[in-house]
Amino acid sequence: MLFAVFLDVDGVLNTKTTCQHTPDGYTGIDDARVKILANAIKMYDCYEVILTSDWKEMGEYDDDYLYLLEKLDLYGLDIAGKTKDQGNNRGEGIINYLKxxxxxxxxxxxxxxxxDFMNYTGLWERLLVTDGIERAEFASRTPEVEAMVFMDYIKRFS
Ligand SMILES: [Mg+2]
Structure with missing residues (x-):
């Protein structure tokens, strides 16, 4: 079974109070939050991280993009793919990726x-809204089992 996490970066692997900075001076990434993600996702035998964040728009050799890869790599994670979206249609980007x-x-x-996640029931029921990964909440009042399981893993490793 292949399990994917569609990953935003800002607000998931950092928060407004994060002190780390990227090479270009933007808000950086907290190792502790990457560790939570890594521990949770490694509960699955086969998994992928798909980048949905605006960080996906950076060039492959951009200093900040390399910084992201380095941070993920610290805990054995890499990026298997990226969604494409126009404007803020991040949900549509995920739907197209899944297809x-x-x-x-x-x-x-x-x-x-x-x-636009609410426009797609399947996405909405698998959306964990974060304020830092350790503070995740179900978007839907009727989350999918997979979202509940992953939430348990996040809490377990936070
Ligand atoms: Mg964000």
Missing amino acids: AHPEIDDYVILDDHKF
Whole structure:
């Protein structure tokens, strides 16, 4: 079973109070939060991290993008793919990604914003809204089992 996490960065792997900075001077990434993500996702035998964050728009050799890869790599994670969206249609970007990747059996979405996710029941019920990954909440009042399981893992490793 291939399990995917659609990952936002800002508001998930950092918060407004994060002291770390990227090479270009933006808010950085907290190792402790990457560790929580890594521990949770490694509960699955087969998993992928798909980047949904605006960080995906950076060039592959941008200092800040390399910084992100380095931070993930500290805990053995890498980026298997990136969604494409126009404007703030982040949910639509995920829907298109899922259509192009039928090998993904189940997934959750980590994001600190709700964007257009509510327009897609499957996404909404798998959305964990964060304020830092350790403070995740279900977007839906009727979350999918996969979201509940992943929430348990986050809490376990926080
Ligand atoms: Mg964000």
